[in-house]
Amino acid sequence: MTSSFVQVSSVNEKANRFDHPKVGKRETSAVGLPGALWGLSYGVQEHGLAPLLKMNRPGGVDCPGCAWPDPAQQDHGVVEFCENGAKAIAEETTGRRVTPEFFAEHSIMELRDKTDYWLGRQGRLTTPMYCEQGDTHYRPISWDEALDLIAEELKTLENPDDAIFYTSGRTSNESAYVYQLLARRLGTNNLPDCANMCHDSTGKALGTTLGLGKGSVVIEDFYNTDLIISMGSNPGTNHPRMLKALENCKKNGGKIIAVNPMPEAGLMGFKDPQTPQGLLGKAAKLADVYLQIRLNGDMAFMQLLNRELIRRDAIDHVFLEKFCSNVDETIEHLKNVDEEAALMSCGLTMAEILKVADMVEESATAIVSWTLGVTQHKNAVATIREMTNFLLLTGNIGKPGAGTAPLRGHSNVQGDRTMGITEAPAEKFSAALESRFGIQVPREHGYSTVDATLAMWEGRSKFFMSMGGNYVRVVSDTSRAEAGMEKHNMTVHLNTKLNNSHLWPGKKSLILPVLARTDVDMQASGPQCVTVEDSASSVHASIGERKANADLGLKSEIWITTELGKRIFGDDFWQPMQDNYDVIRDHIEATIPGFTDYNRRIKIPGGFMLPNGPRERVFNLPDGKAHLSVNKLEPLVLEEGQLLLNTVRSHDQYNSTIYGLHDRYRGIKGGRRVVFVNPEDCRERGLKDGDLVDIVSVWKNEERRAPNFRVVEYSIAKDCVTAYFPEANVLVPVDSFADESRTPVSKSVVVRLEPLGKRAEDVEKVDVNV
Incomplete structure (x- = not known):
């Protein structure tokens, strides 16, 4: 390592030991028996x-x-x-329990050495737990004592902006609404959430081009479109129910173009487990064309495609004239795209671009679908604007079978944003809160997740509260997040299960066990339901019925939030919301457009749809039109020996939750410390399948190191490698983020592979997950 570089690394040395994964057959289709x-x-x-x-x-x-x-x-x-x-x-719904006796047996330092998988497998939290500076173990505390401690800490803050309120995407609409209300009544917009790390690039791009930062399609559009372009997605693992929609598209004569650096089983074939053929192993072919694009090359691909469609005059002039602005300057810019630079950037051939253009010309309708493979690059916002250019140029917005389809991850990450979980609320929403509740709402923008992590690291935040989630493992720059978490005066975590964030306590730290979505939520008015919003802007009810945890005295997120409000402000503002969640929905109806008659409509089977302007060719922008945009291509050029790292989920995980140690479709079993490498890149570096390496990222004057990864030779785009998160999150610098959206750049991290001079089979086997 060059002496001028500062080494940034995690202290979890035991959890970072090589875990001996086995490598076997890769699948070419998903699901089945x-x-x-x-x-x-x-x-x-x-x-x-x-x-x-x-x-x-x-x-x-x-x-x-x-x-x-x-x-x-x-x-x-x-x-x-x-x-x-x-x-x-x-x-x-597991029967396993994390009791006070568990915490008495395991010190905080001992638990830090455990893997995320091990921590998650211990089961449901049962009791509020507390530790303070100098403690080696968490100890039980009563609910009243815990809530009084939190309320007192918040009341004595010198500045409300010293507090951070983080939200997970599993949080319900009602929980999110009261949570943001508490933060804003306290006087801060520091409301970072997991959307900051995934689809904020989508929101920024679609908001400025179409007037709404959400997708425009409904599920039936997938069935009835002529063409789906799937970009940066792995539906077999991340959205398995999408596979049925893709199969319906093919049955109805549609075509699918998959754009991804790695071949993903779920985009190649689907064995429907609800049909005899699928159970017997007969796969329906999905992707008609599979483009193994270079990481960070999506914008270059779309610009070459748009240029070719313009050259062929395969654009919808009537639609552009009636509904769009910035047309002429955008077309002129696209005509002059540097073909050589764009091809280098995307790693594709012109023949492949022309094939896609042929398919577009043959299609009356088209959908562009994308996930984090698009949103987590430095140029992500510009890329999504270029994808929107494609849809506008071809008239594929606001008609059946056409439109934008950003696929959200966590079940209510889109709903949380609708409910006001954002560091930058719209003026109309802030004014509506003031009018409804008679409170003063701050206007200064707060912290996103990147800003929150920087504030923690620099000692500028004093209080951190997380409604769900595992903050230090999902954000970029794991080591900085760990160290920053410990600098707080108080940390508070509302969770169902133990996770790594609990093990980096502030001077005072609380773990509060909460009800899960499947649990019965009984309040003063009776059992309660909550609601969520899916990727198609549909809002529907979710009703927990499980009573197995009733004896544990777990509390709902809403109960905890409203109890804190009562203790902090000492009025009857919060009690009606705690007693009956219908009251919360009445407040939502009064302050957020689209929720008219909320309590009645959630009783309708399937719920109701929120307004969606682009779906109706209504563009809520100052000139009333959709905006094409000029996006400057800046190819990412690597130095000798460098590669681009893409961080992904394994098949046995969802975000930071590790369900198991297998990645069935990619042929990985029993471990997670693998790095997928193109065979040619291996040969150029003198590496072979089974070698052990450290992955090292270089950013400014710092090096970050993720140790002990097994090389797996794999069909992946040249100059690109892939590893799992959260293990690889330590490599993503906190100040490396997308332009405009500040989403961490987790899909194109510049790295090198440092050989350890060892083979996987020569390393003594130690089960790190015990």
Whole structure:
């Protein structure tokens, strides 16, 4: 290591030991009988089949996994859950318990050496736990004592902006609304959330081009479109129920273009487990064209495609004239795209671009779908604007079978943002809160997750509260997040299960066990329901029925938030919301457009749709038109020996939650410390499959190191490598983020591989997950 570089690394040395994964056969299709059996094996062993059969159905519980929209009632299958949904429910309904005795047995320092998988497998939290500076262990504390400590800490802050209120994407609409209300009544907009780390690039791009930072399609559009361009997605793992929609598209004559650096099984083929053919192993082919694009090359690809469509005059002049602005300057810019630079940037050939253009010309309708593979690059906002250019140039906005389809991850990350979980609230929303509640709402923008981590690291934040989630493991720059968390005067975590964030306590730290979505939530007025919003802007109810945890005295997120409000402000402002969640929904209806008659409409099977201007060709921008945009291409050029790192989930995880140690589709079993490398890149570096390496990122004057990864030769775009997060998050600098959105650049991290001079089979096997 060059002496002028500062080394940034995690102290979790034992958790970072090599974990001996086995490498085997890669799959070329997704789900089928193995997927069905894996899902059932997780779900049934914990809670039986009955809860699964009610998942994602009216009167049942919404899956706490992804935000894929539910089909219309008449299109429901025998079951409406996927393998990951079964895993998520199993994690919530497990009979394993993390009791005060567990914390007495395990010190905080001992738990730091455990892997995320081990921590998660210990089970549900049961009791409020507390530690303060000098303590080696968490100890039990009563609910009243815990809430009084938090309230006192918040009341004595010199500045409300010394507090940070983080939100997970699993939080319900009602929980999110009261949480942001508490923060804003205190006087801060420091409301970072997981959207800052995933789809804020989408919101920024679509908000300025179409007037709404959400997708415009509904699930039926996937069935009936002529063409789907799927960019940076892995639906077989991240949105398995999407595979049925893709199969319906193919059955109806549609085509699918997959754009991804790695071949993902779920985009190649689908074995529907609800059909005899799928269970017997017959796969429906999905992708008609599979483009293994270079990381960070999506904008270059779209610009070359747009240039070719303009050259062919395969654009919708009538639509552009009636509905769009900035047309002439955008077309002129695209005509002059540097072909050589763009091809280098995307790693594709012109023949591949022309093939896609042919398919677009043959299609009357098209959808562009994307996930984090697009949003987590430095140029992500510009890339999504260029994707929007494509849809506008071809008239594919606001008609059946066409539009934008950003696929959200966590089940209510989109709903949380609708509810006001944002560091930069719109003036109209702030004014509505003031009018409804008679409070003063701050106007200064608060911290996003990047800003929050920087504030922690620099000692500028004094109080941190997390409603769900595992902050230090999901944000970029793990080591900085760990160290920053410890600098707080108080840290508070509302969770169902133990996670790594609990192990970096502030001077005072509390872990508060909460009800899960599957649990009965009983308040003064009776059992309560909550609501969520999916990727298609559909809002529907989720009703927990599980009573197995009733004896633990767990509290809902809403109860905790409103109890804090009562203790801080000493008035009756919060009690009605705590007693009856219908009251919260009345407040939402009065302050957020689109929620008219909220309490009645959530009783309708399937819920209701929020207004969506682009879907109706209504563009809520100053000139009333959609905006094409000029986006400057800046190819990412590597120095000798450098590679681009892409961080992804394994198949046995959802965000930071590790369900197991397998990645069935990529052929990985029993471990997670692998790095997928193009065989040619291996040869150039003298590496072979099975070698051990450290992955090192260089940023400014710092090096970050993720140790002990097994090289897996894999079909991945040249100059690109892939590893799992959160293990690789330590490599992503906190101040490396997307232009405009400040989303961490987790999909194109410049790295090098440092050989350790060892082979995987020569390393003494130690089970780090025990």
